[in-house]
Amino acid sequence: MSEHVAVLNVGGILLVTVPANLDETAVIPLQEDLSARILETAAHGDVIDITAVEVIDTFVGRRLSVIASVANLLGARPLLVAMRPAVALTLAHLGVELDDVAKPAISTPAWQRSGPAARQGLRGGDLRMAAHTRSVHP
Structure with a gap:
Protein backbone atom coordinates (compact mmCIF):
# COMPACT_ATOMS: atom_id res chain seq x y z
CA MET A 1 0.00 0.00 0.00
CA PRO A 104 -13.23 6.35 26.03
CA ALA A 105 -15.07 5.99 29.33
CA ILE A 106 -18.74 5.59 28.56
CA SER A 107 -21.17 5.63 31.45
CA THR A 108 -24.20 4.72 29.34
CA PRO A 109 -24.77 1.02 28.62
CA ALA A 110 -24.36 -0.05 24.99
CA TRP A 111 -28.05 -0.89 24.63
CA GLN A 112 -28.89 2.74 25.44
CA ARG A 113 -26.35 4.10 22.95
CA SER A 114 -28.16 2.49 20.02
CA GLY A 115 -31.71 2.26 18.82
CA PRO A 116 -34.53 4.37 20.25
CA ALA A 117 -32.56 5.51 23.33
CA ALA A 118 -29.85 7.03 21.16
CA ARG A 119 -32.40 8.83 18.99
CA GLN A 120 -33.99 10.29 22.14
CA GLY A 121 -30.70 11.71 23.41
CA LEU A 122 -29.06 9.15 25.72
CA ARG A 123 -31.01 10.10 28.83
CA GLY A 124 -28.95 10.00 31.99
CA GLY A 125 -25.64 9.21 30.26
CA ASP A 126 -22.60 11.11 29.25
CA LEU A 127 -19.50 10.48 27.22
CA ARG A 128 -16.09 11.33 28.56
CA MET A 129 -12.95 11.01 26.55
CA ALA A 130 -9.97 10.08 28.70
CA ALA A 131 -7.72 12.25 26.55
CA HIS A 132 -9.84 15.33 27.21
CA THR A 133 -11.08 16.76 30.50
CA ARG A 134 -14.28 18.26 29.15
CA SER A 135 -17.45 16.15 29.27
CA VAL A 136 -20.04 16.14 26.52
CA HIS A 137 -23.62 15.95 27.75
CA PRO A 138 -26.21 15.20 25.09
Missing part, protein backbone atom coordinates in the same frame (compact mmCIF):
# COMPACT_ATOMS: atom_id res chain seq x y z
CA SER A 2 1.41 3.36 -0.98
CA GLU A 3 -1.47 5.45 0.36
CA HIS A 4 -0.40 8.36 2.54
CA VAL A 5 -2.31 8.76 5.80
CA ALA A 6 -3.18 12.36 6.57
CA VAL A 7 -2.50 13.73 10.05
CA LEU A 8 -4.68 16.76 10.79
CA ASN A 9 -4.17 19.23 13.63
CA VAL A 10 -7.36 20.46 15.27
CA GLY A 11 -6.76 22.66 18.27
CA GLY A 12 -3.63 20.86 19.45
CA ILE A 13 -5.08 17.40 18.91
CA LEU A 14 -3.93 15.39 15.93
CA LEU A 15 -6.54 13.39 14.02
CA VAL A 16 -5.57 10.30 12.05
CA THR A 17 -8.01 8.17 10.07
CA VAL A 18 -6.40 4.80 9.42
CA PRO A 19 -7.33 3.27 6.03
CA ALA A 20 -8.92 -0.18 5.80
CA ASN A 21 -5.94 -1.64 3.99
CA LEU A 22 -3.32 -0.64 6.56
CA ASP A 23 -0.40 -3.03 6.23
CA GLU A 24 3.28 -3.26 7.14
CA THR A 25 4.32 -0.99 4.26
CA ALA A 26 2.15 1.87 5.55
CA VAL A 27 2.16 1.48 9.31
CA ILE A 28 5.82 2.47 9.78
CA PRO A 29 5.49 5.68 7.69
CA LEU A 30 2.34 6.41 9.72
CA GLN A 31 4.36 6.10 12.92
CA GLU A 32 7.08 8.38 11.56
CA ASP A 33 4.61 10.98 10.22
CA LEU A 34 2.60 11.08 13.43
CA SER A 35 5.73 11.39 15.58
CA ALA A 36 7.04 14.23 13.41
CA ARG A 37 3.69 16.06 13.54
CA ILE A 38 3.54 15.73 17.33
CA LEU A 39 6.93 17.42 17.59
CA GLU A 40 6.10 20.07 14.95
CA THR A 41 2.78 21.06 16.50
CA ALA A 42 3.44 20.37 20.20
CA ALA A 43 0.16 18.43 20.15
CA HIS A 44 -1.18 17.31 23.52
CA GLY A 45 -3.31 14.49 22.15
CA ASP A 46 -3.97 12.38 19.12
CA VAL A 47 -7.10 10.56 18.02
CA ILE A 48 -6.47 7.47 15.93
CA ASP A 49 -9.67 6.45 14.13
CA ILE A 50 -9.62 2.81 13.03
CA THR A 51 -13.24 2.62 11.86
CA ALA A 52 -12.25 1.25 8.45
CA VAL A 53 -9.94 -1.48 9.79
CA GLU A 54 -11.78 -4.79 9.55
CA VAL A 55 -8.81 -7.17 9.74
CA ILE A 56 -5.55 -6.73 11.62
CA ASP A 57 -2.43 -8.87 11.79
CA THR A 58 0.22 -9.26 14.47
CA PHE A 59 2.70 -6.81 12.95
CA VAL A 60 0.18 -4.00 12.42
CA GLY A 61 -1.41 -4.59 15.84
CA ARG A 62 1.92 -4.40 17.62
CA ARG A 63 2.92 -1.37 15.55
CA LEU A 64 -0.27 0.45 16.62
CA SER A 65 0.79 -0.23 20.20
CA VAL A 66 4.24 1.24 19.46
CA ILE A 67 2.65 4.28 17.77
CA ALA A 68 0.59 4.88 20.91
CA SER A 69 3.62 4.46 23.18
CA VAL A 70 5.73 6.87 21.11
CA ALA A 71 2.94 9.45 21.04
CA ASN A 72 2.51 9.16 24.79
CA LEU A 73 6.24 9.59 25.38
CA LEU A 74 6.18 12.70 23.17
CA GLY A 75 3.38 14.19 25.29
CA ALA A 76 0.42 13.56 22.98
CA ARG A 77 -2.01 11.28 24.82
CA PRO A 78 -3.33 8.80 22.22
CA LEU A 79 -6.99 7.85 21.98
CA LEU A 80 -7.90 4.88 19.79
CA VAL A 81 -11.48 5.14 18.59
CA ALA A 82 -14.03 3.09 16.62
CA MET A 83 -12.40 -0.30 17.06
CA ARG A 84 -14.54 -3.10 15.66
CA PRO A 85 -15.25 -6.04 17.97
CA ALA A 86 -13.46 -8.45 15.60
CA VAL A 87 -10.33 -6.29 15.67
CA ALA A 88 -10.45 -6.05 19.47
CA LEU A 89 -10.83 -9.82 19.74
CA THR A 90 -7.93 -10.40 17.34
CA LEU A 91 -5.67 -8.02 19.27
CA ALA A 92 -6.57 -9.74 22.53
CA HIS A 93 -5.85 -13.18 21.05
CA LEU A 94 -2.53 -11.93 19.68
CA GLY A 95 -1.59 -10.54 23.08
CA VAL A 96 -1.19 -6.97 21.81
CA GLU A 97 -1.05 -4.56 24.73
CA LEU A 98 -2.53 -1.09 24.29
CA ASP A 99 -1.62 0.21 27.73
CA ASP A 100 -0.58 3.66 26.47
CA VAL A 101 -3.88 4.21 24.68
CA ALA A 102 -6.61 6.19 26.37
CA LYS A 103 -9.94 4.45 26.16
Whole structure:
Protein backbone atom coordinates (compact mmCIF):
# COMPACT_ATOMS: atom_id res chain seq x y z
CA MET A 1 0.00 0.00 0.00
CA SER A 2 1.41 3.36 -0.98
CA GLU A 3 -1.47 5.45 0.36
CA HIS A 4 -0.40 8.36 2.54
CA VAL A 5 -2.31 8.76 5.80
CA ALA A 6 -3.18 12.36 6.57
CA VAL A 7 -2.50 13.73 10.05
CA LEU A 8 -4.68 16.76 10.79
CA ASN A 9 -4.17 19.23 13.63
CA VAL A 10 -7.36 20.46 15.27
CA GLY A 11 -6.76 22.66 18.27
CA GLY A 12 -3.63 20.86 19.45
CA ILE A 13 -5.08 17.40 18.91
CA LEU A 14 -3.93 15.39 15.93
CA LEU A 15 -6.54 13.39 14.02
CA VAL A 16 -5.57 10.30 12.05
CA THR A 17 -8.01 8.17 10.07
CA VAL A 18 -6.40 4.80 9.42
CA PRO A 19 -7.33 3.27 6.03
CA ALA A 20 -8.92 -0.18 5.80
CA ASN A 21 -5.94 -1.64 3.99
CA LEU A 22 -3.32 -0.64 6.56
CA ASP A 23 -0.40 -3.03 6.23
CA GLU A 24 3.28 -3.26 7.14
CA THR A 25 4.32 -0.99 4.26
CA ALA A 26 2.15 1.87 5.55
CA VAL A 27 2.16 1.48 9.31
CA ILE A 28 5.82 2.47 9.78
CA PRO A 29 5.49 5.68 7.69
CA LEU A 30 2.34 6.41 9.72
CA GLN A 31 4.36 6.10 12.92
CA GLU A 32 7.08 8.38 11.56
CA ASP A 33 4.61 10.98 10.22
CA LEU A 34 2.60 11.08 13.43
CA SER A 35 5.73 11.39 15.58
CA ALA A 36 7.04 14.23 13.41
CA ARG A 37 3.69 16.06 13.54
CA ILE A 38 3.54 15.73 17.33
CA LEU A 39 6.93 17.42 17.59
CA GLU A 40 6.10 20.07 14.95
CA THR A 41 2.78 21.06 16.50
CA ALA A 42 3.44 20.37 20.20
CA ALA A 43 0.16 18.43 20.15
CA HIS A 44 -1.18 17.31 23.52
CA GLY A 45 -3.31 14.49 22.15
CA ASP A 46 -3.97 12.38 19.12
CA VAL A 47 -7.10 10.56 18.02
CA ILE A 48 -6.47 7.47 15.93
CA ASP A 49 -9.67 6.45 14.13
CA ILE A 50 -9.62 2.81 13.03
CA THR A 51 -13.24 2.62 11.86
CA ALA A 52 -12.25 1.25 8.45
CA VAL A 53 -9.94 -1.48 9.79
CA GLU A 54 -11.78 -4.79 9.55
CA VAL A 55 -8.81 -7.17 9.74
CA ILE A 56 -5.55 -6.73 11.62
CA ASP A 57 -2.43 -8.87 11.79
CA THR A 58 0.22 -9.26 14.47
CA PHE A 59 2.70 -6.81 12.95
CA VAL A 60 0.18 -4.00 12.42
CA GLY A 61 -1.41 -4.59 15.84
CA ARG A 62 1.92 -4.40 17.62
CA ARG A 63 2.92 -1.37 15.55
CA LEU A 64 -0.27 0.45 16.62
CA SER A 65 0.79 -0.23 20.20
CA VAL A 66 4.24 1.24 19.46
CA ILE A 67 2.65 4.28 17.77
CA ALA A 68 0.59 4.88 20.91
CA SER A 69 3.62 4.46 23.18
CA VAL A 70 5.73 6.87 21.11
CA ALA A 71 2.94 9.45 21.04
CA ASN A 72 2.51 9.16 24.79
CA LEU A 73 6.24 9.59 25.38
CA LEU A 74 6.18 12.70 23.17
CA GLY A 75 3.38 14.19 25.29
CA ALA A 76 0.42 13.56 22.98
CA ARG A 77 -2.01 11.28 24.82
CA PRO A 78 -3.33 8.80 22.22
CA LEU A 79 -6.99 7.85 21.98
CA LEU A 80 -7.90 4.88 19.79
CA VAL A 81 -11.48 5.14 18.59
CA ALA A 82 -14.03 3.09 16.62
CA MET A 83 -12.40 -0.30 17.06
CA ARG A 84 -14.54 -3.10 15.66
CA PRO A 85 -15.25 -6.04 17.97
CA ALA A 86 -13.46 -8.45 15.60
CA VAL A 87 -10.33 -6.29 15.67
CA ALA A 88 -10.45 -6.05 19.47
CA LEU A 89 -10.83 -9.82 19.74
CA THR A 90 -7.93 -10.40 17.34
CA LEU A 91 -5.67 -8.02 19.27
CA ALA A 92 -6.57 -9.74 22.53
CA HIS A 93 -5.85 -13.18 21.05
CA LEU A 94 -2.53 -11.93 19.68
CA GLY A 95 -1.59 -10.54 23.08
CA VAL A 96 -1.19 -6.97 21.81
CA GLU A 97 -1.05 -4.56 24.73
CA LEU A 98 -2.53 -1.09 24.29
CA ASP A 99 -1.62 0.21 27.73
CA ASP A 100 -0.58 3.66 26.47
CA VAL A 101 -3.88 4.21 24.68
CA ALA A 102 -6.61 6.19 26.37
CA LYS A 103 -9.94 4.45 26.16
CA PRO A 104 -13.23 6.35 26.03
CA ALA A 105 -15.07 5.99 29.33
CA ILE A 106 -18.74 5.59 28.56
CA SER A 107 -21.17 5.63 31.45
CA THR A 108 -24.20 4.72 29.34
CA PRO A 109 -24.77 1.02 28.62
CA ALA A 110 -24.36 -0.05 24.99
CA TRP A 111 -28.05 -0.89 24.63
CA GLN A 112 -28.89 2.74 25.44
CA ARG A 113 -26.35 4.10 22.95
CA SER A 114 -28.16 2.49 20.02
CA GLY A 115 -31.71 2.26 18.82
CA PRO A 116 -34.53 4.37 20.25
CA ALA A 117 -32.56 5.51 23.33
CA ALA A 118 -29.85 7.03 21.16
CA ARG A 119 -32.40 8.83 18.99
CA GLN A 120 -33.99 10.29 22.14
CA GLY A 121 -30.70 11.71 23.41
CA LEU A 122 -29.06 9.15 25.72
CA ARG A 123 -31.01 10.10 28.83
CA GLY A 124 -28.95 10.00 31.99
CA GLY A 125 -25.64 9.21 30.26
CA ASP A 126 -22.60 11.11 29.25
CA LEU A 127 -19.50 10.48 27.22
CA ARG A 128 -16.09 11.33 28.56
CA MET A 129 -12.95 11.01 26.55
CA ALA A 130 -9.97 10.08 28.70
CA ALA A 131 -7.72 12.25 26.55
CA HIS A 132 -9.84 15.33 27.21
CA THR A 133 -11.08 16.76 30.50
CA ARG A 134 -14.28 18.26 29.15
CA SER A 135 -17.45 16.15 29.27
CA VAL A 136 -20.04 16.14 26.52
CA HIS A 137 -23.62 15.95 27.75
CA PRO A 138 -26.21 15.20 25.09
